[in-house]
Amino acid sequence: IPPNNFTIHGLWPDKMGIPGHLQFCTSEKYEIFEPGNVLDALDQHWIQLKFERETGIRDQPLWRDQYKKHGTCCISRYNQLQYFLLAMRLKEKFDLLTTLRTHGITPGTKHTYKKIQDAIKTVTQEVPDLKCI
Structure with a gap:
């Protein structure tokens, strides 16, 4: 983690009138991010603390799990890339x-x-x- 900063854990959409966070809304597949600006930004702002950096970059387990669990619940509004970019924009x-x-x-x-x-x-x-915690 960059010194004295926060990391993102997730972006959890909800729906007015439905209590709690929406989960696993579609079977949309997670597409591995290829090396580049988005992957670099995710690695800096949405750090996969439970995993070795190399494993996190290669397999992207936290991002995949968060997208499948929560990101798929806003697929009608944001595709995978837009979902992750939105989370990082909100953090900023x-x-x-x-x-x-x-x-x-x-x-x-x-x-x-x-x-x-x-x-x-x-x-x-x-x-x-x-x-x-």
Whole structure:
């Protein structure tokens, strides 16, 4: 992970009136990204932490699983490439690290769950669903 930054875990579409996240909506196949700008960007912003880098780049297990589980639920609106580009654009647009710093929340310091939620809401206009791990 780039120093002091966040990585993407997934982009989970939902549908108004249906509780929870949509999953496995179609049997759309995942197409392996070939070396190039998109693969480089994914490797930097959507890091496959559970896998050796070489395996992640070659087999793309996290990206494949996230796309099959969630990306297929927005296939009528975004194809595979658009789904991944959207996730990376949202990460850049909301720039959580800068947002948190602006609110006095920095790595290595303790803050309440609510303070972190409120800081993120200032840029997303939504209450974030945070989980402590």
